[in-house]
Amino acid sequence: MSPNRHSAALAVRDLRVEIRTREGIVRPVDGVSFDIRPGRTLGLAGESGCGKTVSALALMRLLPRGQARISGGSVLWSNGDGESVNLATAAEQEVRRLRGRRLAMIFQDPAAALNPVFTVGEQIAEVSRLHLGLSHGKAMRRAVSLLSRVGIADAARRAREYPHQFSGGMQQRAMLAMALAGEPGILIADEPTTALDVTVQAQIVDLLRGLQSEAGMGMLWVTHDLGVLAQVADEICVMYAGRIVERAGTRELFANPLHPYTQALLACVPRLHRPAGTGGIPGSVPTPAEVPPGCRFHPRCALSRRLAVELDAELCVNTQSGSVLRRCVDEVPALRPVGADHWVACGEVAS
Amino acid sequence: MSNATFPLLCAKDLSVRYRVSGGRGVLMAVNDVTFDLLRATTLGLVGESGCGKTTLARAVLRLVPVSDGQVVFDGLDLSHLSGSHLRRLRRRMQIVFQDPLGSLSPRMTIGDAVGEGLRIHRLRRGSAIRDRVAEMLERVGLQAADMVRYPYELSGGQRQRVAIARALAVGPELLVCDEPVSALDVSAQAQILSLLVGLRRDFGLTYLFISHNLAIVDSVCDAVAVMYLGRFVEIGPRAAVFENPGHPYTRVLLESVPDPEPRPRRASLRTIGEPASPSSPPPGCPFHPRCPFAVDVCRHDRPELRATSSAPAHRVACHRADEDLSGATPSNASGITA
Ligand SMILES: Nc1ncnc2c1ncn2[C@@H]1O[C@H](COP(=O)(O)OP(=O)(O)OP(=O)(O)O)[C@@H](O)[C@H]1O
Ligand SMILES: Nc1ncnc2c1ncn2[C@@H]1O[C@H](COP(=O)(O)OP(=O)(O)OP(=O)(O)O)[C@@H](O)[C@H]1O
Numbered sequence: 255m256s257p258n259r260h261s262a263a264l265a266v267r268d269l270r271v272e273i274r275t276r277e278g279i280v281r282p283v284d285g286v287s288f289d290i291r292p293g294r295t296l297g298l299a300g301e302s303g304c305g306k307t308v309s310a311l312a313l314m315r316l317l318p319r320g321q322a323r324i325s326g327g328s329v330l331w332s333n334g335d336g337e338s339v340n341l342a343t344a345a346e347q348e349v350r351r352l353r354g355r356r357l358a359m360i361f362q363d364p365a366a367a368l369n370p371v372f373t374v375g376e377q378i379a380e381v382s383r384l385h386l387g388l389s390h391g392k393a394m395r396r397a398v399s400l401l402s403r404v405g406i407a408d409a410a411r412r413a414r415e416y417p418h419q420f421s422g423g424m425q426q427r428a429m430l431a432m433a434l435a436g437e438p439g440i441l442i443a444d445e446p447t448t449a450l451d452v453t454v455q456a457q458i459v460d461l462l463r464g465l466q467s468e469a470g471m472g473m474l475w476v477t478h479d480l481g482v483l484a485q486v487a488d489e490i491c492v493m494y495a496g497r498i499v500e501r502a503g504t505r506e507l508f509a510n511p512l513h514p515y516t517q518a519l520l521a522c523v524p525r526l527h528r529p530a531g532t533g534g535i536p537g538s539v540p541t542p543a544e545v546p547p548g549c550r551f552h553p554r555c556a557l558s559r560r561l562a563v564e565l566d567a568e569l570c571v572n573t574q575s576g577s578v579l580r581r582c583v584d585e586v587p588a589l590r591p592v593g594a595d596h597w598v599a600c601g602e603v604a605s
Numbered sequence: 606m607s608n609a610t611f612p613l614l615c616a617k618d619l620s621v622r623y624r625v626s627g628g629r630g631v632l633m634a635v636n637d638v639t640f641d642l643l644r645a646t647t648l649g650l651v652g653e654s655g656c657g658k659t660t661l662a663r664a665v666l667r668l669v670p671v672s673d674g675q676v677v678f679d680g681l682d683l684s685h686l687s688g689s690h691l692r693r694l695r696r697r698m699q700i701v702f703q704d705p706l707g708s709l710s711p712r713m714t715i716g717d718a719v720g721e722g723l724r725i726h727r728l729r730r731g732s733a734i735r736d737r738v739a740e741m742l743e744r745v746g747l748q749a750a751d752m753v754r755y756p757y758e759l760s761g762g763q764r765q766r767v768a769i770a771r772a773l774a775v776g777p778e779l780l781v782c783d784e785p786v787s788a789l790d791v792s793a794q795a796q797i798l799s800l801l802v803g804l805r806r807d808f809g810l811t812y813l814f815i816s817h818n819l820a821i822v823d824s825v826c827d828a829v830a831v832m833y834l835g836r837f838v839e840i841g842p843r844a845a846v847f848e849n850p851g852h853p854y855t856r857v858l859l860e861s862v863p864d865p866e867p868r869p870r871r872a873s874l875r876t877i878g879e880p881a882s883p884s885s886p887p888p889g890c891p892f893h894p895r896c897p898f899a900v901d902v903c904r905h906d907r908p909e910l911r912a913t914s915s916a917p918a919h920r921v922a923c924h925r926a927d928e929d930l931s932g933a934t935p936s937n938a939s940g941i942t943a
């Protein structure tokens with residue numbers, strides 16, 4: 255689609271977000287680092303409520319104003335020609351200049367992101383008019399072609415319809431078309447295919463891969479679905495309670511998951527003819543208001559509990575969720591390299 | 606249950622038409638759909654994005670106008686019910702909408718949203734409402750303390766759980782679930798699915814269950830219907846449909862399930878040709894332009910939904926359903942590509 259190759263990148267370092275709530279200030283994202291590279295897809299995985307969407311919104315500087323803010327860290331956007339901007343601190347005007355054109359986002363909730371009073375075609379066309387300076391007619395033709403590329407039949411007629419006339423999966427694809435309309439160098443996609451069946455999903459995956467290799471688009475793919483990331487991601491960050499607990503190349507992560515949380519997540523990916531709903535990880539993600547001390551995963555960690563049975567009593571401590579290693583409660587494990595291209599935040603795995 | 610074999614829900618020749626914007630055309634979102642749903646069973650509904658699943662789900666509850674056909678709930682023909690009767694029935698048939706944010710009012714707290722049905726139908730009063738709400742929130746994996754929060758303060762998956770708690774709170778007999786767990790991680794999915802299965806076992810709850818995730822349909826449904834361009838093209842017991850799919854489209858669906866393992870990037874997953882448009886469906890079999898096995902008759906005559914030779918409860922709308930196509934050479938260039 256785009257003749258000009260992008261080489262934009264986004265370097266996120268120690269990102270922190272604070273939200274003001276009834277229970278006081280909470281930190282749903284607490285020291286997250288990763289890189290989105292040109293032409294590559296980074297997967298951000300983790301259970302519901304672990305902070306994926308808040309991280310994605312923070313990168314785009316779209317956190318709910320007045321309530322939430324980036325409280326630390328940096329988000330360095332660079333275009334490969336020496337231009338760079340720290341989105342965490344840049345002026346609103348500067349951020350607005352980049353948003354849509356240089357980096358675009360697909361929101362988790364398509365219905366809320368589409369404007370009900372404009373036709374789908376107008377909304378997509380508006381993006382390329384604004385960011386690429388296309389004429390009205392050209393922008394509209396481009397909107398139609400984008401709709402058909404995301405697999406919407408009869409796109410010329412569909413472009414004249416309103417969002418409520420689209421099915422759930424069609425709305426999701428309309429939003430994808432809108433995000434792509436500005437030919438962004440970086441695409442932040444929050445659960446972009448959750449509403450899509452396998453065949454349409456495969457088509458979208460192919461389209462995005464094509465754009466990555468043709469145009470060098472870099473992508474952050476946020477999802478709770480490791481099965482999808484297996485197909486699309488080059489590298490995966492596993493997030494738990496506001497932190498990255500493991501980071502590795504996709505094949506390495508699946509072949510050699512080291513963090514007990516990653517192992518537990520992978521063990522319950524549903525497969526055809528292997529029933530879903532058979533397990534799940536006991537317990538649940540803590541809310542940001544009540545994160546446990548030390549390793550935030552310790553109350554649910556099978557490894558810590560197993561080691562507590564094997565090791566001396568003085569190395570252990572009794573908690574609400576049973577006997578676990580004292581170290582897991584006392585020390586915050588840092589994300590440490592354990593091999594080429596593989597990082598883990600677990601004191602027991604690393605040692 | 607005395608009337609266990611008496612279907613709780615029957616849809617007969619159900620059709621829903623939408624007006625197409627600009628022009629006089631119509632779009633047949635649901636076309637001539639017939640099925641029975643027995644008590645305490647789950648019918649899974651699968652099919653491509655835009656094929657009419659949500660429209661069918663809404664039509665069954667009379668949330669969109671039915672253009673043709675009938676819906677009978679527990680022996681009552683919904684099309685002949687007055688507004689007040691219908692309102693009373695509403696408690697017994699609930700829906701979890703595909704878009705949880707859209708179905709929750711932004712100005713209502715989670716507690717008010719989940720308790721609303723209890724108040725409207727006068728099922729509980731005073732502090733009993735609060736107790737029931739707390740119980741429901743905990744059963745879907747949220748906390749009683751979440752009652753005071755607003756939808757925008759929740760993550761996507763948390764909202765979806767609120768929508769489920771809200772539908773279950775009034776104790777329905779039929780629960781229509783439109784992608785109820787697609788925003789949930791595997792762990793939360795497991796929790797919700799076992800909750801739903803438990804309610805079916807303990808209270809005989811009946812489900813119409815829409816999901817694009819075939820592994821989930823495989824694990825919770827008794828019967829499966831496959832929809833294509835507004836029509837059922839296959840329906841039958843789960844095992845029959847999944848292990849012995851009769852319609853070429855069902856096979857494509859099953860074959861395209863991605864392995865949850867990374868592979869070296871191959872050319873692509875299996876994909877099928879251009880999607881068809883429901884406002885101008887092709888003549889003959891609606892699937893023929895994309896079907897690798899289409900022959901002449903497929904282009905002219907629309908196949909009826911017919912029992913297969915192997916199982917009478919397993920019905921397929923395909924001219925070649927009773928042929929063994931496993932060794933057949935695809936006859937259609939624009940069909941399945943590896
Ligand atoms: N505006 C807000 N006010 C208060 N709490 C919030 C707000 N937004 C998010 N949270 C909380 O922060 C945590 C992280 O939320 P986030 O939306 O990032 O989760 P997520 O990983 O995207 O989950 P999901 O997979 O369910 O979408 C959750 O516990 C959520 O309830
Ligand atoms: N209110 C409406 N007005 C006009 N057309 C509509 C309306 N709602 C849905 N449609 C159209 O009806 C068809 C079926 O839509 P429906 O929402 O039932 O699909 P679906 O199978 O649920 O898809 P998805 O898996 O994407 O949610 C689509 O072509 C859609 O555009």
Ligand code: SF4
Pocket residue numbers: 852853854890891892893894896897898899900903908922923924925926
């Ligand atoms: S009827 Fe013909 S076109 Fe339709 S699915 Fe069967 S073989 Fe294919």
Ligand SMILES: [Mg+2]
Pocket residue numbers: 306307308362444760761762
């Ligand atoms: Mg989210």
Ligand SMILES: [Mg+2]
Pocket residue numbers: 421422423658659660703783
């Ligand atoms: Mg739908």
